[in-house]
Amino acid sequence: MPLLLFLSASVALIDGLGLSLFIPLFQVAEAGAPSNVDLGNLHFVVDAFNFLGLNITVGSILIFMILLFSFKGCVFFINSFVSVRTRVRFMKQIRMQLVNGLCNLSYPAFVGMDLGRVQNVITGEIGKAGSALLSYLSTLQAAITLVGYLFLAFLADFRFALLITIAGGLSGFVYKYINKKVETSSLMQSYIGNGLQGKVLESVWNFKYLKATDLISRYRVRLVGLVHDVENLTMKMGKLNAISGALREPVTIAMLSIVIFVQVVVFDVSMFSIALILVFFYRSLTSLLSLQNSWQSFLTNSGGIKTVNELYEEFELKSESRVRDPLPPFGKSIELKNVVFSYESDPSRKVLNDISLEIEKNKTVAFVGESGSGKTTLVNMLSGLLMPVSGKILVDGVELTEQRVHAFRQMIGYITQEAVVFNDTVFNNVTFGAVKTPESLERFWDVIEKTALTSTIQQMPAKEDSMLGDNGVLISGGQKQRISIARELYRDCSLLLMDEATSALDSENERIIQSNINALKGKYTIVIIAHRLSTVRNADVIYLLENGVIGASGTFEELVAKSPRFRKMVELQEF
Incomplete structure (x- = not known):
């Protein structure tokens, strides 16, 4: 700003001095000599010629005017350039601030x-x-x-x-x-x-x-x-x-x-x-x-x-929090201790109330329950999107804080009911824009094989470079879901969260996704939120949530035997 104001003042002063030269120019042209009377206190313009030892003629005045206005043009150019640069830098800065x-x-x-x-x-x-x-x-x-x-x-x-x-x-x-x-x-x-x-x-x-x-x-x-x-x-x-x-x-x-x-x-x-x-x-x-x-x-x-x-x-x-503390790689378990959560809009209603459980590494854990029981809130908490009002979440004994949540999210693979597919190629969707190298291609085809997509992609016009359209409009719902799973496998995530991953699919695609999940069992730590109990039958542990608390837990067969509510859910789904 100060530079712009200085340059603007310089342009005005140079322009004014140049314009004032018209008076001695007219005087010399008419009477042969200039007069300081009509210039007032600007007479120093004429005095400058005498100080430099120059004869005051029409030619000398015109040459001086040309030089003066040329200098003004240079200053004006610098002024305009600085003004444009200031605006561009401002726009870039404010856009970056809004994006961040x-x-x-x-x-x-x-x-x-x-x-x-x-x-x-x-x-x-x-x-x-x-x-x-x-x-x-x-x-x-x-x-x-x-x-x-x-x-x-x-x-x-x-x-x-x-x-x-x-x-x-x-x-x-x-x-x-x-x-x-x-x-x-x-x-x-x-x-x-x-x-x-x-x-x-x-x-x-x-x-x-x-x-x-x-x-x-x-x-x-x-x-x-x-x-x-x-x-x-x-x-x-x-x-x-x-x-x-x-x-x-x-x-x-x-x-x-x-x-x-x-x-x-x-x-x-x-x-x-x-x-x-x-x-x-x-x-x-x-x-x-x-x-x-x-x-x-x-x-x-x-x-x-x-x-x-x-x-x-x-x-x-x-x-x-913009503070990003490191978190050691997930090695043993994720533990919830007396976790309580309620939304700010209704703090008296506890969506999760005194939840305590442990998710061991490479185990498959499922959460089931009626709508409003707290399943989605729990998975949002396990993904670091929500923090407990009270209680703790421990990753290998280290408490998950707002400063550590960024590092924790890097370990998470998240698959939702509505598959996330970008308007880009298959390769870029799975690798999230990785540079195509022999190593990245090999890894790409490896996760494609794990998600049973090899034949589908091989039949596409441009294979892995085929566009999938806005929100994956060019492929089926089941294929979109498998693309989402492939992306998380490519990232080599430590914790795979599946929030109603099969609820929007037909029976055939549900069976395919279920076989993908079964193939991953024991290799990844998997957390499943599901209404369809067929999706969670093979889970190592199933937690039944009831109004924000854990009503029962165990394997599928154990819950059928000891929980009347779970048994009724199985009967209603004609399982």
Whole structure:
């Protein structure tokens, strides 16, 4: 900022000095010699020629003007380049801060956020914030340029400086009301844009349901209403900007007329002085109008700064610990000791209540129970997404803290009901973008073989380089789930979490996934959350959750024998 202001002031001063040379130029051309009278305190411009021992001729003045304005061009280039670099660095920095803030957001905070707002701010409002910064820089530069011309004006004629200051104050009063309206409309446009983005995302996510039930017609009314609101505010700001533009020339001419009248009629100033004063007046007024226009542009985009700042502060407030302590590799067991968990929205309701259990390395453990029994909360805790309100989670005897959770997550493979497949190639989906080398290819085909996908991929047009489409739309549900499992096996995870991994599959694909899980038994530590009891029959230990507590545990046969609730679940599924 200081460098930009210094360069802007330099441009104004060099430009002013160059323009003042027109007075001795006209004097030499008309009378053969310059006069210091019409230059006021700017007479040092002529004195500089005498100091350098140069003859004051039309040619020498013109050459000096060319050199001076060439130097001004160089300074102007540096000023513009620094301004662009400042904006680019600002945009990069704020984007990095938002991306880092999003990635460091805690899972409970993410669940409670408006995703439409997040997307709109990161993709749209940040652009407005960048434009606002550029306008702010232009405002500062115009202000310092105006100060530079006023300084020269004071040197040339004190009365002129006083008049231009009064004129600037009057024009500022004219624009004050318009600027306030533009600022308010900009902020409202940003907030409505957040809502529009959210509704558009909802319509995309739920398109199938909305289309099948024809509720999309009613949803369209909401979208159209928000579109109208955004466009109406845009039109309002456009109208205000048009009024501002329409006033620009009349205000300029009015001020110019007043200054000429006062200088000629009241103060009886010579024509050469008037010429110099008019040049300075024009430059000053141009800077003043540029300042007003830049400030109005800043206000137009200021809503972007506020919404970006609000989201960034929320990210910071709800972020996880940035301290990342190491955690030794998983070697023996994961133990939960008297774990209690409740959500902040309802702290009195204990979703998990005094849970104590041990998951041994390379054992398969399953959690079953009715909806709301705490299964998903428990797996979220085992993946480090949630932390206990009280109690401890120990990994080989080391307590899992917020500082160690990042290292713990690197050991986890996570497979959910909705398979995670990216719009990329098979290879990149499984390896998560690893460089293709003989070693990575060998490892890739090894995990593909383990998940029974070899023949499927070999039959694809580009084999491992075949695209899978958005969310894996080009492959079946069972194939998507196996791609997800292959990715976790490629990562060589220590703990494989399967949260309802087969609940969305048909019987044939469930059988295939189940055979994959059985093949991994004893080689990986596997935790399974399931409604379908066929998925957990071969587990080493099954825990039956009831209202946040462990109701019973044991092998499948043991639970059938000793737990009436589990036995009833088996009977209901006609197992």
